[in-house]
Amino acid sequence: MFDLDQIPVPDLSDPNFAPFWEGTRKHELKIQKCGGCETHRWPPRITCRNCRSTEVEWVAVDPRGTLYTFTTVGRPTAKGFSSTPYTVGFIALDSVVNVRIIGNVVDVDSAAVKIGMSLSARFVPAGPNDEMTLIHWSPTSVGA
Ligand SMILES: [Zn+2]
Numbered sequence: 089m090f091d092l093d094q095i096p097v098p099d100l101s102d103p104n105f106a107p108f109w110e111g112t113r114k115h116e117l118k119i120q121k122c123g124g125c126e127t128h129r130w131p132p133r134i135t136c137r138n139c140r141s142t143e144v145e146w147v148a149v150d151p152r153g154t155l156y157t158f159t160t161v162g163r164p165t166a167k168g169f170s171s172t173p174y175t176v177g178f179i180a181l182d183s184v185v186n187v188r189i190i191g192n193v194v195d196v197d198s199a200a201v202k203i204g205m206s207l208s209a210r211f212v213p214a215g216p217n218d219e220m221t222l223i224h225w226s227p228t229s230v231g232a
Contacts, residue, residue, distance in 0.1 A: 090168060090169060090171060090174070090192070091168055091169075091170060091171065092168060092212065092213070092214035092215070092222070093168075093214070093215065093216050093218075094167045094168040094170075094216075095167065095168035095169075095214050095215060095222075096167060096168070097214075097215040097216070097219055097220055098220075100219065100220055104132045104134075105132060107146035108132070108146075109220060109221070111146070111148060112211055112220070112221040112222065112223060113220075113221050115211040115221070116148040116151075117148065117149055117150075117151040117181075117189075117209055117223060118146045118147065118148050118149070119132075119146070119147065119149055119181075119184070119187060119189075120132050120133070120144050120145070120146060120147075121144070121145050121146070121147045122136040122138065122139065122141055122143065122144060123141060123143025123144055123145055124136055124139045124140075124141025124143050125138050125139040125141065127139070127186075128147070128149065128181075128184040128185070128186075128187050129187065130187045130188070130189055149181060149183050149184055149187075150181070150182060150183035151181075151208060151209030151223070152181070152182050152183070152206065152207065152208045152209070152228060153179035153180050153181045153182050153188075153189070153206075153207050153208075153225070154179070154180050154182060154204060154205070154206060154207070155177050155178075155179060155180075155193065155201070155202070155203055155204060155205045155206075155207055155225075156177075156178045156179060156180040156188055156203070157177070157178045157203060158175050158176060158177040158178065158193060158201055158203070159175070159176055160173050160174070160175045160176075160198045160201070161173060161174050161175070161176060168214075173198045174192060174194075174198065175192065175193040175194075175196075175198050175201050176190065176191070176192055176193070177190070177191060177192070177193040177201070177207070177225055178190055179191060179207055179225050182206075189223075191209075191222075191223050191224060191225045192222075192224045192225065193207065193224075193225050193226075194210065194224045194225065194226050195210075195226040195227060196226070196227050205227060206227065206228040207225040207226060207227060207228060208225070208226055208227075208228045209223045209224070209225060209226075210223070210224045210225070210226045211223060211224075212224050
Protein backbone atom coordinates (compact mmCIF):
# COMPACT_ATOMS: atom_id res chain seq x y z
CA MET A 89 0.00 0.00 0.00
CA PHE A 90 2.73 2.45 0.94
CA ASP A 91 6.31 2.60 -0.28
CA LEU A 92 7.57 3.21 3.21
CA ASP A 93 11.21 3.08 2.21
CA GLN A 94 10.56 6.32 0.27
CA ILE A 95 9.30 8.31 3.23
CA PRO A 96 11.51 11.22 4.28
CA VAL A 97 12.96 10.60 7.72
CA PRO A 98 12.49 13.41 10.26
CA ASP A 99 15.21 14.34 12.76
CA LEU A 100 14.83 11.36 15.09
CA SER A 101 17.15 12.99 17.63
CA ASP A 102 14.93 16.09 18.02
CA PRO A 103 14.59 16.16 21.83
CA ASN A 104 10.90 17.02 21.53
CA PHE A 105 10.18 13.76 19.72
CA ALA A 106 13.10 11.39 20.45
CA PRO A 107 11.27 9.56 23.28
CA PHE A 108 8.34 8.96 20.92
CA TRP A 109 10.59 7.43 18.25
CA GLU A 110 12.48 5.36 20.83
CA GLY A 111 9.09 4.06 21.98
CA THR A 112 7.80 3.12 18.56
CA ARG A 113 11.04 1.24 17.88
CA LYS A 114 10.13 -0.93 20.90
CA HIS A 115 6.50 -1.12 19.72
CA GLU A 116 5.29 1.22 22.43
CA LEU A 117 3.20 4.36 22.06
CA LYS A 118 4.82 6.96 24.31
CA ILE A 119 3.32 10.37 24.97
CA GLN A 120 4.01 13.14 27.44
CA LYS A 121 2.48 13.24 30.90
CA CYS A 122 2.60 16.42 32.96
CA GLY A 123 4.63 16.14 36.16
CA GLY A 124 2.44 18.79 37.78
CA CYS A 125 -1.15 17.75 37.09
CA GLU A 126 -0.62 14.34 35.41
CA THR A 127 -2.48 15.39 32.24
CA HIS A 128 -1.42 13.40 29.18
CA ARG A 129 -0.65 15.37 26.04
CA TRP A 130 0.11 14.98 22.36
CA PRO A 131 1.80 16.43 20.40
CA PRO A 132 4.74 17.19 22.72
CA ARG A 133 4.88 20.64 24.31
CA ILE A 134 7.31 22.38 26.62
CA THR A 135 4.61 23.57 29.02
CA CYS A 136 1.39 22.01 30.16
CA ARG A 137 -1.72 23.70 28.77
CA ASN A 138 -3.58 22.81 31.93
CA CYS A 139 -1.23 23.96 34.73
CA ARG A 140 1.75 25.60 32.96
CA SER A 141 4.20 23.19 34.56
CA THR A 142 7.35 22.38 32.59
CA GLU A 143 7.82 19.09 34.49
CA VAL A 144 7.21 16.25 32.09
CA GLU A 145 7.71 12.53 31.76
CA TRP A 146 7.17 10.20 28.83
CA VAL A 147 4.88 7.27 29.48
CA ALA A 148 3.79 4.29 27.41
CA VAL A 149 0.02 4.21 26.91
CA ASP A 150 -2.32 1.54 25.61
CA PRO A 151 -2.04 1.84 21.83
CA ARG A 152 -5.73 1.43 21.14
CA GLY A 153 -8.22 4.06 20.18
CA THR A 154 -11.40 5.12 18.47
CA LEU A 155 -11.55 6.82 15.11
CA TYR A 156 -12.53 10.42 15.78
CA THR A 157 -12.48 11.57 12.17
CA PHE A 158 -10.66 10.76 8.94
CA THR A 159 -10.02 11.69 5.35
CA THR A 160 -9.37 9.51 2.37
CA VAL A 161 -6.61 10.70 0.07
CA GLY A 162 -7.38 10.07 -3.58
CA ARG A 163 -4.34 11.58 -5.25
CA PRO A 164 -0.67 10.95 -4.54
CA THR A 165 0.65 13.85 -2.47
CA ALA A 166 4.10 12.95 -1.22
CA LYS A 167 7.00 10.62 -1.63
CA GLY A 168 6.14 7.36 0.03
CA PHE A 169 2.43 7.82 -0.41
CA SER A 170 2.05 7.30 -4.14
CA SER A 171 -0.41 4.45 -3.85
CA THR A 172 -3.96 5.78 -3.47
CA PRO A 173 -6.55 5.76 -2.09
CA TYR A 174 -5.43 5.66 1.53
CA THR A 175 -6.99 6.89 4.73
CA VAL A 176 -5.54 9.24 7.32
CA GLY A 177 -7.29 9.15 10.66
CA PHE A 178 -7.44 11.20 13.83
CA ILE A 179 -7.52 8.57 16.58
CA ALA A 180 -8.75 9.32 20.11
CA LEU A 181 -6.80 7.13 22.52
CA ASP A 182 -9.05 4.95 24.68
CA SER A 183 -6.88 4.87 27.80
CA VAL A 184 -6.27 8.61 28.26
CA VAL A 185 -8.62 11.58 27.97
CA ASN A 186 -8.35 14.24 25.31
CA VAL A 187 -5.39 12.79 23.43
CA ARG A 188 -5.77 12.28 19.70
CA ILE A 189 -3.07 11.18 17.32
CA ILE A 190 -2.88 11.23 13.53
CA GLY A 191 -2.00 8.14 11.55
CA ASN A 192 -2.79 6.01 8.55
CA VAL A 193 -5.76 3.69 8.89
CA VAL A 194 -4.84 0.37 7.30
CA ASP A 195 -6.17 -3.18 6.81
CA VAL A 196 -9.62 -1.86 5.90
CA ASP A 197 -11.04 -0.73 2.59
CA SER A 198 -11.28 3.10 2.48
CA ALA A 199 -14.99 2.85 1.72
CA ALA A 200 -15.56 0.80 4.89
CA VAL A 201 -13.84 3.22 7.29
CA LYS A 202 -16.31 4.61 9.83
CA ILE A 203 -16.06 7.23 12.58
CA GLY A 204 -16.21 5.46 15.92
CA MET A 205 -14.51 2.27 14.80
CA SER A 206 -12.04 0.66 17.21
CA LEU A 207 -8.43 0.73 16.09
CA SER A 208 -5.18 -0.72 17.37
CA ALA A 209 -1.65 0.44 16.65
CA ARG A 210 0.46 -1.51 14.23
CA PHE A 211 4.16 -0.70 14.32
CA VAL A 212 5.78 -0.65 10.90
CA PRO A 213 9.39 0.03 9.93
CA ALA A 214 9.87 2.91 7.50
CA GLY A 215 12.54 5.04 5.89
CA PRO A 216 15.24 4.06 3.39
CA ASN A 217 17.00 1.89 6.00
CA ASP A 218 14.06 1.18 8.33
CA GLU A 219 15.52 3.80 10.67
CA MET A 220 12.14 4.74 12.09
CA THR A 221 9.02 2.92 13.14
CA LEU A 222 5.67 4.43 12.23
CA ILE A 223 2.35 3.71 13.85
CA HIS A 224 -0.45 2.62 11.57
CA TRP A 225 -3.94 1.97 12.87
CA SER A 226 -5.72 -1.25 12.10
CA PRO A 227 -9.27 -2.31 13.03
CA THR A 228 -9.28 -4.01 16.43
CA SER A 229 -10.41 -7.59 16.02
CA VAL A 230 -13.32 -8.70 18.14
CA GLY A 231 -12.03 -10.01 21.44
CA ALA A 232 -8.62 -8.34 21.12
ZN1 LIG B 1 -0.08 20.05 34.04
